[in-house]
Amino acid sequence: MTDSTQANGPLIVEGKLADNERLKGESNFLRGTIEQDLSDAVTGGFNGDNFQLIRFHGMYQQDDRDIRAERTKQKLEPLHNVMLRARMPGGIIKPEQWLAIDKFAADKTMYGxxxxxxxQTFQFHGVLKPNIKLMHQTLNSIGIDSIATAGDVNRNVLCTTNPVESELHQEAYEWATKISEHLLPKTRAYAEIWLDGEKLEGPNGEATEEPILGSNYLPRKFKTTVVIPPQNDVDVHANDLNFVAIADNGKLVGFNVLVGGGLAMTHGDKSTYPRRADDLGFVPLENTLDVAAAVVTTQRDWGNRVNRKNAKTKYTLDRVGTDVFKAEVEKRAGITFAESRPYEFTGRGDRIGWVEGFDGKHHLALFIENGRLLDYPGKPLKTGVAxxxxxxxxxxxxxxxxxxxVAGVAPEDKAQIEEIARAHGLMDDGISxxxxxxxxCVAFPTCPLAMAEAERYLPGLVDEVEGILAKHDLADDSIILRVTGCPNGCGRAMLxxxxxxxxxxxxxxxxxxxxLAGTRVPKMYKEGLGEQxxxxxxxxxxxxxxxxxxTNEAFGDFVIRAGIIAEVKVSKRDFHD
Incomplete structure (x- = not known):
C-alpha cells in the first residue's frame, strides 16, 4: 500500500464509516438473515439489513407506487415485491433460456x-416473496444467475453487441465472461440461500475470505465493459472500468484500459457530478485479468467508505490523481501500461433491421421501446419474441x-423470422x-428512487420532438434524447x-x-422545467x-459552438460552473 497521504489528496478517507460498511461487515459474507426472512409471512418485504443485502443477490425491494397511497388508507403495508436483474455478460441468451424466462414472467410476476x-440484461419486475426462491431456482436450471448484479460489487459486464464482426465479437465476449467470473464474489451465500446449496465447511459454515472484493466488498457499485470500436453502444464513460478492444488484422491483441467513468449525482450537492473515464494505456491480452483485479482492489482500498455519495471510482481518481491511481494499478498488476493504441468511436446506436455478418449469417436488431416486452393491444411483442x-x-x-x-440467422430462415416479427409488431418500418x-429508465411505478416519470413519459415526448424536427425541416435528423426519473444515471441521460x-x-x-460518440458530458441548461x-x-x-x-453538425456540437452551453471538459471543474 502507498503512503496514506500524498500531494493531490488523502489515499484513505478518514472518518465515521457509512452504515453500509457495518452491515456488509456483519453480514457473514452476504448471508445476513435472508433465509429466515423468507419464511416471515407477516410482511411481504425484507427486514433490517436484509433490505440492502438482497441487492448483492441481484434484487431490489420495491412496491407499486401507483397504489401505495390507497393501501396506506386501507392500513395495509405497501405491496412489497422484488425486481431481479440477471447476470448475462455480453447480453447473450439462448432461445431455450428465453422461453423459460418468458414463462416465468407470464406466470409468476405482477406485471407479466x-x-x-x-x-445489457433482462429484469423481472413484481416478484412476490413466495415466488422469489422459485425464480432463482428457475434461472439456475437454465444456466443463469443474478449474483452481483447489484450492491457494492462489480456488476454485469457489458460487451459491444456486434454480431457482424463475428470472430472479433466472440473473442471480446469471451473476455467479458472471463472478467465477470474473475471479479465475482467468492461467497457461497447465493447458492446456499436460493439453491439450497450445501453449507461450506467452517466454524459457522461461512466463507472466510474474498481475495479481490474484500470482507467488506467495494465502497460502492462498480461497472465494467468490453467495447469494440467504432461502436460505443455500451457508453464506456458511464462505467468504472472499460476495456477497449484493439485488433490487429481482425484478431484481438489487447485492450486500452479506461477507468473512472460514472454518471450518478445528487441534486443540490456540488461534490457530485458525472465524469468521463480516463485512459490509462494499453495492455496485451495476457494481462487483462490482472489489470481488472488491480483496478478493483485499488478502488476497494482507496475508495471513500465514509461518504457513499463520493464513493465511486471517479471520485477516487479525482481525489488522489489519475497518475497516482495508475501507478498503483501497475504495481498491483505487475505491469507497465504501454501507450494507448489509436481508436475512434463513431456512434453508439443499434443498427435496427437486418445486417449481414462476415460469416454469411444474418442478424435482425429489433427496436424495443424502453426495453419493455409486453403484449400490447395490436402489438403482442412478448409473444412475438417467444x-x-x-x-x-x-x-x-x-x-x-x-x-x-436475433443473431445468427441462416439465409434460408430469414423470411420466417421476419414474418413472425412483423406479425407481432416487432418490426415497424415507420420507427423514426x-x-x-x-x-x-424505468422510474414510476416501481423504482423507489424515482422523482418523476421516465419510461411512461418518453413515448409521448418523442412524438412531440418528432413534430418539432419536422416543423423545422429536420425530420431525417435526430437528437440523442434520454430521460431519467432521478439523478442516479440508469438511463444515461448524462451522455x-x-x-x-x-x-x-x-x-x-x-x-x-x-x-454522438458518447465521449462528452452535457451541462445543465435550465432547472425544474415542466413538460410544456x-x-x-x-x-x-x-x-x-x-x-x-x-454542414452535418450534430445538435450537441451545435449548442456548444453557438455558445448556448459551455463544454464540460473536466467535470470536477466545469460541470457545476
Missing part, C-alpha cells in the same frame, strides 16, 4: 413483462440500448431515427445531447451538449440548429 435494461425463440437456431443478444438482436435514439433528469413530479432539469416548458425550449433550440448549423 420482461424488461431489457441499459445493463414465437421467434421457438424456431430460431442462433442466439439472442440484448443490447445496452434496450433492444434485442429520433425514436431509436431516445431512451429512458445525451439532451438529457432530462427528474427533479419532482412533472419537473426535470435539462442538460445540453453531449455528443421542455417542449418550448426544444422548439427554440431546434429552430436555431436548423438555421445556424454547419
Amino acid at each position: 413483462s420482461i424488461r431489457l435494461t441499459t445493463r 414465437e421467434i425463440a421457438k424456431v430460431h437456431k442462433g442466439d439472442f443478444r440484448m443490447t445496452a440500448n434496450q433492444n434485442l438482436i 431515427k429520433q425514436r431509436q435514439d431516445s431512451m429512458a 445525451a445531447e439532451i438529457g432530462l433528469v427528474g427533479k419532482g413530479p412533472g419537473k426535470y432539469n435539462m442538460h445540453l451538449g453531449g455528443n 416548458e421542455i417542449l418550448t425550449e426544444i422548439d427554440t433550440l431546434v429552430a436555431r440548429w436548423a438555421s445556424e448549423r454547419e
Whole structure:
C-alpha cells in the first residue's frame, strides 16, 4: 500500500464509516438473515439489513407506487415485491433460456413483462416473496444467475453487441465472461440461500475470505465493459472500468484500459457530478485479468467508505490523481501500461433491421421501446419474441440500448423470422431515427428512487420532438434524447445531447451538449422545467440548429459552438460552473 497521504489528496478517507460498511461487515459474507426472512409471512418485504443485502443477490425491494397511497388508507403495508436483474455478460441468451424466462414472467410476476435494461440484461419486475426462491431456482436450471448484479460489487459486464464482426465479437465476449467470473464474489451465500446449496465447511459454515472484493466488498457499485470500436453502444464513460478492444488484422491483441467513468449525482450537492473515464494505456491480452483485479482492489482500498455519495471510482481518481491511481494499478498488476493504441468511436446506436455478418449469417436488431416486452393491444411483442425463440437456431443478444438482436440467422430462415416479427409488431418500418435514439429508465411505478416519470413519459415526448424536427425541416435528423426519473444515471441521460433528469413530479432539469460518440458530458441548461416548458425550449433550440448549423453538425456540437452551453471538459471543474 502507498503512503496514506500524498500531494493531490488523502489515499484513505478518514472518518465515521457509512452504515453500509457495518452491515456488509456483519453480514457473514452476504448471508445476513435472508433465509429466515423468507419464511416471515407477516410482511411481504425484507427486514433490517436484509433490505440492502438482497441487492448483492441481484434484487431490489420495491412496491407499486401507483397504489401505495390507497393501501396506506386501507392500513395495509405497501405491496412489497422484488425486481431481479440477471447476470448475462455480453447480453447473450439462448432461445431455450428465453422461453423459460418468458414463462416465468407470464406466470409468476405482477406485471407479466420482461424488461431489457441499459445493463445489457433482462429484469423481472413484481416478484412476490413466495415466488422469489422459485425464480432463482428457475434461472439456475437454465444456466443463469443474478449474483452481483447489484450492491457494492462489480456488476454485469457489458460487451459491444456486434454480431457482424463475428470472430472479433466472440473473442471480446469471451473476455467479458472471463472478467465477470474473475471479479465475482467468492461467497457461497447465493447458492446456499436460493439453491439450497450445501453449507461450506467452517466454524459457522461461512466463507472466510474474498481475495479481490474484500470482507467488506467495494465502497460502492462498480461497472465494467468490453467495447469494440467504432461502436460505443455500451457508453464506456458511464462505467468504472472499460476495456477497449484493439485488433490487429481482425484478431484481438489487447485492450486500452479506461477507468473512472460514472454518471450518478445528487441534486443540490456540488461534490457530485458525472465524469468521463480516463485512459490509462494499453495492455496485451495476457494481462487483462490482472489489470481488472488491480483496478478493483485499488478502488476497494482507496475508495471513500465514509461518504457513499463520493464513493465511486471517479471520485477516487479525482481525489488522489489519475497518475497516482495508475501507478498503483501497475504495481498491483505487475505491469507497465504501454501507450494507448489509436481508436475512434463513431456512434453508439443499434443498427435496427437486418445486417449481414462476415460469416454469411444474418442478424435482425429489433427496436424495443424502453426495453419493455409486453403484449400490447395490436402489438403482442412478448409473444412475438417467444414465437421467434421457438424456431430460431442462433442466439439472442440484448443490447445496452434496450433492444434485442436475433443473431445468427441462416439465409434460408430469414423470411420466417421476419414474418413472425412483423406479425407481432416487432418490426415497424415507420420507427423514426429520433425514436431509436431516445431512451429512458424505468422510474414510476416501481423504482423507489424515482422523482418523476421516465419510461411512461418518453413515448409521448418523442412524438412531440418528432413534430418539432419536422416543423423545422429536420425530420431525417435526430437528437440523442434520454430521460431519467432521478439523478442516479440508469438511463444515461448524462451522455445525451439532451438529457432530462427528474427533479419532482412533472419537473426535470435539462442538460445540453453531449455528443454522438458518447465521449462528452452535457451541462445543465435550465432547472425544474415542466413538460410544456421542455417542449418550448426544444422548439427554440431546434429552430436555431436548423438555421445556424454547419454542414452535418450534430445538435450537441451545435449548442456548444453557438455558445448556448459551455463544454464540460473536466467535470470536477466545469460541470457545476
